[in-house]
Each structure stands twice: as C-alpha cells, then as structure tokens.
Amino acid sequence: MGRPLLKPIQEVDTRWNSTYAMLQRIHDLREPLGATLANLTNDITPFSAEEYESIQQCLLVLKPFHLATVELSEEQRVSGSKVIPMVKMLRHRTGRLCTTMANPLAQKLASNVQSTLNDKFAIVEKMTALSVATLVDPRYKEMGFCSANSSQAAVERLTRECANIIPPPPPSPPPPSSQESSEQEDNLWGLLDSHVGTQRGSNATASAIAEVQRYLKDPHLPRSEDPLKYWERHHLVFPHVSQIAMRYLCTPASSVPCERVFSKAGEIVSSRRNRLKPSTVEHILFLNKNLERKTSTQ
Known part of the structure; x- marks a missing residue:
C-alpha cells in the first residue's frame, strides 16, 4: 500500500504506556489490517x-498520561518537582474530557481514569520530598498544588527547614554589674546601644518566614526555563531557600533512570561476558551514560 512497514504492538502490563501504544498503532494501521x-x-x-x-x-x-509519562521519565531535567503540578493538570484535563466526551466507551474510560487518578494520588501533595520540591521550583511554587491546605503545609515545612539551617544568634551578654550599670546611666548612647543588642538576638523562625515569603512573592519562572539556573542566579538573594532547593530538586520523579541502568547492565553482563570485573562494568556503564548525554545535547 506504499506505507511504512509497521508491526502491531502488544500491550504489556509492566509497560506504562503500552495500552496507548497498542491502540495508537491499531488505529494507524486500520487500513492495512x-x-x-x-x-x-x-x-x-x-x-x-x-x-x-x-x-x-x-x-x-x-494521550495526556502518555505525555506525562514521557516527560516525567526524563534524565536531563528536573523531574521530581513536576509530579504534583502534573497530577493537577491530569485531573483538570480528565475532568474536562468526562464532560465533553460523546462516545460512551471513551466517557466511561475517562470516568474510571479520573476516579483511579484521585485514589492513587490522593496523598501525593502530603509527601515531603515532592511537596517541598514543587514549592522551591520557581516555575510552580504554590500554584502547582490542587489543595490550598497542602500548599500552606508545604510552606510551613519549608519555613521550618530554613529555620533549622539559619545559624543561631550569638549568645546574649551577661547582665551588667552594678559598676557597669552606673556607667551605662552616665552613657549618652545607652538607649541606642540597648536596642541594637536586642535586634541582634532576632528569631531564626522570623528570618526564615521573611525569606520564604520574599521568595514566594518573586515572579514565577517561565515553564520552559531551567530552575537550577534560576537558583544559580538567586542563591545570594535567598541563601537558605536555595540550600533547600538544591537538596530537593534532585529528586527523580520515577525509577525509570535506574531501570535503564539495570537494563543496560543486563546487556553488558551476559552469559558470554560473565567474567568482567565489577569495576570494568561500572566504567562501561558510566561511559555509555556520558555518550548518551553528549548525543542528547547535540
């Protein structure tokens, strides 16, 4: 028929997008089939x-779930902070499809998917790693959450973590002796000096709240830009929030990168190549990953 040679795709339970790929291939090959x-x-x-x-x-x-799976399986970009906003977008898209679908089978599928989506990801916004990662991603911040309560809880969690890394104030000086008290009474600047000493002992929590609120009021980053470059530019503006961001933005969204390494290791260490030293296997794996990164960037 003058068309590209394609084979039907079989659905596999362990492949997340196999149902979509199977139906898409059947629909594309409907005339040859x-x-x-x-x-x-x-x-x-x-x-x-x-x-x-x-x-x-x-x-x-x-299709939205296919696109979400592909995007969350990337290795070269920040992915953990996308999970909560992605779930929000999937809920929104599926909810619209439930009301606009005319086909009974597709409408039932959309309804079942929406129900399962709500059940499976009901607690995702309460997970510390994902909620804080979403909050310190300047592309999403509070806007990425479905629930206002979950967003507020993430802000409080971020504030506590910032307060924990703020160095404690210097110890307050001992109370003045009777001789020093008499000298302070004769000191013209005694009132001003006492106020400055009080300000030095500021609360770490208050400093953390102020820094977090300044960060949240900063304009959002466009979704196409890299949040790591944002923190490279703003690590002096928000020093403590940037430390939290570097800790959480490295969280991967899925186990796909690890599974890719395991699959590659299975190809390298086989029945015919079972005498390789572990150090040699490790060097081969890292060499392959570096080559893949260079190829993807080019």
Whole structure:
C-alpha cells in the first residue's frame, strides 16, 4: 500500500504506556489490517467503523498520561518537582474530557481514569520530598498544588527547614554589674546601644518566614526555563531557600533512570561476558551514560 512497514504492538502490563501504544498503532494501521484480514482465511472479525471511532476517542483520554509519562521519565531535567503540578493538570484535563466526551466507551474510560487518578494520588501533595520540591521550583511554587491546605503545609515545612539551617544568634551578654550599670546611666548612647543588642538576638523562625515569603512573592519562572539556573542566579538573594532547593530538586520523579541502568547492565553482563570485573562494568556503564548525554545535547 506504499506505507511504512509497521508491526502491531502488544500491550504489556509492566509497560506504562503500552495500552496507548497498542491502540495508537491499531488505529494507524486500520487500513492495512482491514485489507490483510479480508484476504486471509480466518475467523478474526475486523473492527467496525464505530469501534475505530471508539479507539480514537479513547486515545484522546490516554494521550495526556502518555505525555506525562514521557516527560516525567526524563534524565536531563528536573523531574521530581513536576509530579504534583502534573497530577493537577491530569485531573483538570480528565475532568474536562468526562464532560465533553460523546462516545460512551471513551466517557466511561475517562470516568474510571479520573476516579483511579484521585485514589492513587490522593496523598501525593502530603509527601515531603515532592511537596517541598514543587514549592522551591520557581516555575510552580504554590500554584502547582490542587489543595490550598497542602500548599500552606508545604510552606510551613519549608519555613521550618530554613529555620533549622539559619545559624543561631550569638549568645546574649551577661547582665551588667552594678559598676557597669552606673556607667551605662552616665552613657549618652545607652538607649541606642540597648536596642541594637536586642535586634541582634532576632528569631531564626522570623528570618526564615521573611525569606520564604520574599521568595514566594518573586515572579514565577517561565515553564520552559531551567530552575537550577534560576537558583544559580538567586542563591545570594535567598541563601537558605536555595540550600533547600538544591537538596530537593534532585529528586527523580520515577525509577525509570535506574531501570535503564539495570537494563543496560543486563546487556553488558551476559552469559558470554560473565567474567568482567565489577569495576570494568561500572566504567562501561558510566561511559555509555556520558555518550548518551553528549548525543542528547547535540
């Protein structure tokens, strides 16, 4: 038929997007599949036009999850801070599809997906690593949360962590002796000096609250920009929040990068190459990762 040679894709339970890939390939190959089944002697009934329409509508429901999975599986960009905003966007998109879908099968799929999405990710905004990572990502901050209570709890958590890393104030001087008291009474600047001494003992929590609030009021970063470069420019403006950001923004969104390393290691250490030293395997793996990074950047 003058078309690219493609094979049908089989759904696999352990591959997250395999259902979407299977249906997409069936829909793309509907004409070759129909022609092939018509010329073969078998008892397989080809899909009808209504069934292909249902497949197309179901693909609209599954496509946002396909895009989210691909984006959260990246290795070269910050990903952990995207989880909570991504769930928010998926809920919004699925909710709209539930009300606009005319196809009964696609509407039922959207409803089931929305219900499962709410059940599976009900506690995601309460997870410390993901909630703080979202908050210190200047692209999202409080805007990335669905719940205002979860957003406020994340702000309080960030404030506590900032207060813990702020160095304690210097110890207050001992009370003046009777001789020093008499000297202070004769000191013209005694009142001003006492106020300065009081200000030195400022509360670390108050300093953390002020810094966190200044950061939250700073304009959001466009979603296409790199949050790590933002903190490279602002680490002196928000010194303590930047330390928290460097601690949490390295959180990966999924285990995909680790699984890729395991798969590559399985290709390297095989029944025919089982005498490699662990150090040699490690060097080969890191060499492959460096080559992949250079290729992706080019």
